[in-house]
Amino acid sequence: MDYSQFLYMKEELSLIAVIVLLLLFDLLAGEKGRKYFSLTACLLLGVHTLANLIPSAPAEIFGGMYYYTPMMTIVKSILSFGTLIVFLQAHTWLQREDTNIKQGEFYVLTLSTLLGMYFMIGSGNFLMFFIGLETASIPMAALVALDKYRHNSAEAGAKYILTAMFSSGLLLFGLSMIYGSCGTLYFNDIPAALEGNLMQILGFVFFFTGMGFKISLVPFHLWTADVYQGAPTTVTSYLSVISKGSAAFVLLTILTKVFGSMIAEWQAILYGVIIITITMANLFAVRQQNLKRFLAFSSISQAGYIMLGVIGGTAMSMTSLVYYVLVYVVANLAAFGIISIIEQRSGKIEMDDYNGLYMTNPKLSFIMTLALFSLAGIPPFAGFFSKIFIFMAAFKSGFYLLVFIALVNTVISLYYYLLVVKAMYINKNENPIATFKSDNYTKVSLAICLIGIVGLGLASIVYETINAFSYGL
Structure with a gap:
């Protein structure tokens, strides 16, 4: 065996090293050293992210079980960057008396799920893919239930693990059908054996159903709001962004690489799923008063928009999907970061609690407004x-009516995002949330998100302007 092949898995090996170092720190640091746990975890993850920014040459290793492309480095870096922001925002929550002792578990479990996502992204075989999927899912259930004595966290953990088991069972059943009809699980070998027979179509439907649960697509979304509300807010933010982004990218890769010959079938399925996902999520989001449930339905709607980048199955679709995930990371984590710090300081999580927030905490209100404007797709924010890029990708693939329906739903989403803005700036409150100062970790995370929301928007303006002049010339 050529052990040099492992060098193509440098992101995975680097992340495993970070996990081992944090395990050792948890074991050896003691009570005094635990004060620096957040700083240590953030520094190690930051070094890991920066050290793996430079892509390598494309490669296929271990007989096709694992493969690598430069785009995977970009996606893994985005996921690591988002996880770093989550770690920064988790500091205040982890300093509580009942969670301080669990810092090691939180960081190791979170990075274990990230490692599973890495394996999913680089898999070239459905067996490798499933191992990565379960590596990402099982520790996530423990994270959801980590705060088991507060906010129905144990109930949310039970709902998540049961749903994950059910969806994994459906997905594995679909893969067994594909293996039975094709005789292989390798991505490169399956296309030659696909004939479009009933067993293969059923296998694909079960596979897509399992992935639909992971991404929270309607009608496989029913677990999302309850789990998001019951889980610790920091875990909810990670679940809503990082796992969703990785699953969407992997789904696009598998659809184009493995099921390319069945493009008519999976585009037809995605067409209906996208419409119902965006529409139903937007309608239910309007009715929510709990902000975590509100953002849960918002994330379901965003999953529908992300699928617009999947349905085209082109290089432009993949590029627009990756950019959408990057923007979604900074905007959604900014919103969740503010909800988290307010919940930790005041215990308030309802939309009515945010009435008059601008009078007492103007900076938080301002960042929340920009984050919601970005999620809604208001210019000039990222x-x-x-949304423009992902609409263009779907439009150029010929899905004109689908893009129009998505545009109409964007107006609906603007309405419910503005409900929060209205509460903060217009609605009066005789007893608003008291003025408080955020900790430095939260300030850094929100600053990063703010730079991303505004900076990526300005960069896009410059990019589009240069393109316009280029075409004009």
């Missing part, structure tokens, strides 16, 4: 351009 979310506007991410």
Whole structure:
């Protein structure tokens, strides 16, 4: 065996090293050293992210079980960057008396799920893919239930693990059908054996159903709001962004690489799923008063928009999907970061609690407003351009009516995002949330998100301007 092949898995090996170092720190640091756990975890993850920014040459190793492309480095870096922001925002929550002792478990479990996502992204075989999927899912259930004595966290953990088991069972059943009809699980070998027979179509339907649960697509979304509400807010933010982004990218890769010959079938399925996902999520989001449930339905709607980048199955679709995920990371984590710090300081999580927030905490209100504007797709913020790019990808693939329906739903989403803005700036409150100062970790995370929301928007304006002049010349 050529052990040099492992060098193509440098992101995975680097992340495993970070996990081992944090395990040792948890074992050896003691009570005094635990004060620096957040700093240590953030520094190690930051070094890991920066050290793996430079892509390598494309390669296929271990007989096709694992493969690598430069795009995977970009996606893994985005996921690591988002996880770093989550770690920064988790500091205040982890300093509580009942969670301080669990810092090691939180960081190791979170990075274990990230490692599973890495394996999913680089898999060239459905067996490798499933191992990565379960490596990402099982520790996530423990994270959801980590705060088991507060906010129905144990109930949320039970719902998540049961749903994950059910969806994994459906997905594995679909893979067994594909293996039975094709005789292989390798991505490169399956296309030659696909004939479009009933067993293969059923296998694909079960596979897509399992992935639909992971991404929270309607009608496989029913677990999402309850789990998001019951889980610790920091875990909810990680679940809503990082796992969703990785699953969407892997789904696009598998659809184009493995099921390319069945493009008519999976585009027809995605067509209906996208419409119902965006529409139903937007309608239910309007009714929510709990902000975590509100953002849960918002994330379901965003999953529908992300699928617009999947349905085309082109290089432009993949590029627009990756950019959309990057923008979604900074905007959604900014919103969750503010909800988390307010919940830790005041215990308030309902939309009515945010009435008059601008009078007592103007900076938080301002950042929350920009994050919601970006999620809604209002120019000149980054979310506007991410939606434009993903709409263009679907439009150029011929899905004109689908893009129109998505545009109409964007107006609906603007309405419910503005409900939060209205609460903070217009609605009066005789007893608003008291003024408080955020900790430095939260300030850094929100600053990063703010730079991303505004900076990516400005960069997109410059990019589009240069393109316009180029075409004009």
